[in-house]
Amino acid sequence: MSNKYIGQSVRRTEDKRYITGKGRYTDDIKLVGMTHASFVRSPYAHARVISIDLSAAQNMPGVVAIFTGDDIKATGIVGVPTGWQVNFKNGDTMKEPPHPLLIATGSTSKHIGDPVAVVIAETYAAAVDASEAVEVEWEELDAVTDPFKAAQEGAALVHADAPGNLAFDWELGNPLSEVDEAIAQSAHVTSLEFVNQRMIPNAIEPRAYIGHYEEHIDKYTLYTSTQNPHLIRLLMCAFVLGLPEHKVRVLGPDVGGGFGSKIFHYTEEALVTWASKQINRPIKWTETRSEAFMLDAHGRDHVTKAEMGFDADGNVQALRIKTYANLGAYLSTFAPAVPTYLHGTLLQGLYTTPKIHIDLCGMFTHTVAVDAYRGAGRPEATYLLERLMDLAALEMGKDPVQLRKQNFIPAFNGVSEPGYQTQVALQYDSGNYQGVLDRGVEMLGYENFRQMQREAAQNGKLLGVGFSTYVEACGIAPSAVVGALGARAGLYESAQVRVQPTGKVSVYSGSHSHGQGHETTFAQVVADKLGIPMEDVDIIHGDSDAVAFGMGTYGSRSLAVGGSAIVKSIEKVLEKGAKIAAHKLECAEGDLEYAEGKWTVKGTDQSVSFGDVALTAYVPHVYPQGLEPGLDFSSFYDPANFTYPFGCHIAVVEVDTETGKVTLKRFIAVDDVGNVVNPMIVDGQIHGGLAQGIGQALLEGAIYDENGQLINGSYMDYAMPRADDLPMFELDRQETPCPHNPLGVKGAGEAGCIGSTPAVVNAVIDALWSGGHPVKDIRMPLTPERVWRAMQS
């Protein structure tokens, strides 16, 4: 069937409400009788609650109720769980201390902002006033915030039952002895000790929740700024509050960005839901930006030692990694999976490295939870590999492009040629790595660059180029595989295609759009597959009462998994439609072909339209015997494998030798995300990812002091990229179809963030070497001060 919409940059249908101010985010929603919540939070990273005095607060105007950790403890509610289990090397189950909704008297806060009480009042201002009047007596205790320091003897302990602050230790790859031997026999070993710093996601919409219990129907409704309403319902009902799922509706209305931080089930979601029943009124809580900095799960935060061994010709022989990964104080929903199964499994990169071993410690610290942030583990793996690659080229006097090429896994399409089995569990489905590198180098004009660089250095300016070639695993994920890896849920997706009697189509998707444009992209797919106008298709998502089930949107999975579920349902619609059409046309089903919205008897002009068949399905007066009326199908799609986007990112920087200021002159990204349904939206996804990856390299990073205070917890202090920090991006694409899903798509949400960070840092290192400063590493973010200091050493 020819495509009218797929492959076109169709302008987004959802835009109209956003550009006119009619978007409906959770904080925009007002319910009759709605109250407002404000939390009393720990001012210390680690402190014991000695006593809580509510007497002053309770008498403040407008106060409806105050609940403390003691109230929660009395109900038997233990706290929010994690969704993944990772085992110790010796097979023991990881440490999983409870994450209470509120801290009870006698217990300890474990990070800044850990809540002890919630005040509910008639207005937000009254709630805040009263929460400030709650008197808590604290006993401050020692804290530890750095994952490496947390592992040292004598470090403050986060949980009494997690000795050494170790949640788990974990390894993957070839036996360590084999890797040790390969490293020992290498002609050259490039080694790097570095920190992949802690990032704060900063979706511009702060988290917001409304809990609403209605006694007369015995039903709870939770409005939540989430990436996955059904997952929240499942976790909250089954594992936190013990509520019957059919009596709980979870809505994710318009959501203002997520980047991972809105995947997780947060304590406040459960608390407003529970408390709404206690006061029999709706409760809204919207966090402040200060709370967002303190409490939205952070990302990255690895302390790593990496060594890559090469033979005399520059062929990679081995990779040995030791990492301390910060998990924060409590295990968030995906947290155990991020440094392990989303990071360790990517250490093959695009190279034929025969021996790989990673040893990793998942560490508790007195900091907020660390969990998936755009890329989730894959940026950390890519950073490590690509920094090593460019540094090795500098150290060995080789060209970084040639060094990559000689070590690339040769191209394979995954259809007539098999997938590539890595040393670290995954089997890549398809790849053509040299294609994207060649295109990137061509766009750069590399042959002239080194000459320009030499001339610039002679004129007192330092120019640098940095390369990064990446492969990632997304479209998560085959349920059986993730189950074997410790996931406590499947990672399929559901979709229902409901053809209305007039031939209009309502699609119910378990994916959730919070900026990705599903209402457009999914409609393009449906319209083309059915041969009907896009205007006849409506995409419905974000409501657990409307959509049968859903695992939500993260891990660049919506089109690869959610879109495939839609395609499955469409196939069922067309299969049944053909039966009805054959009956109407008095022919055999096999004589029909479907195109452009109608079934036609092959070789004739006799046909029946999609709309006619839809009407017949609902008005089945003349109808195939034994066939059920209706045209409405649901499907679940469980992918056969992860998908494996790859690409080449190239940064060109200029470094001011006087001040150390880095200016990003050019950024080239050539990505292969498989087939593309809407190029405009895919480019937009790449742009956003690049900005976040470049932000990590040059600007951003959470800073805790030694007491666990977050000292840059505001936009005045945390440097998020602004419009004038970034150049126009230069993008191109290669399209190697994914061989195992019906659309041939891979996922584009995280690629930009995965590839870009090392390209920028490599460019700065390259610039410094060209000016006679052979430094191995500068700690991110590469502020002018750090770059300047590196040039002085």
Add this chain to the structure above:
Amino acid sequence: MAKITVKVNGKVYSHEVEPRLLLAHYLREVLSLTGTHIGCDTSSCGSCTIHLDGQSVKSCSMLAVQADGCEITTIEGLAPSGSELHPLQEGFKECHGLQCGFCTTGMIMSAADFLQSNPDPSEEQIRHALEGNFCRCTGYHNIVKSVQWAAQKMKEDKAVTA
């Protein structure tokens, strides 16, 4: 409580408000104009940008009482009368200048003020003008293009009317 009278999107409103009520909260909570968003508490993000007497202002950085007697335009009232959309609203849709939409309304309000004073801006000038508005989705690439698109459209519209 203090009494204020404001003209918002062409309509006059009078309300008794708490002296501490921020203008952003007044617009959202009292007038239910929820297109003005609040993304931070340090007047850094720009999501709450509106026009006050024709100038762009971060509505979280002033009190409702300070707006007494002023004329306010929010995103809901930006489109010129007789048009469904302002050229910037069209430009953002045409050039994919938005993803989640949360920063978009403030971004458009800032850009609208900027284009009034600089109808033919360079890329650099656009980036500089929008540095008070955060976007976490787009990397600003398509926002810059959207503003360029709108500037061109406004120039063409002006040529037609002239």
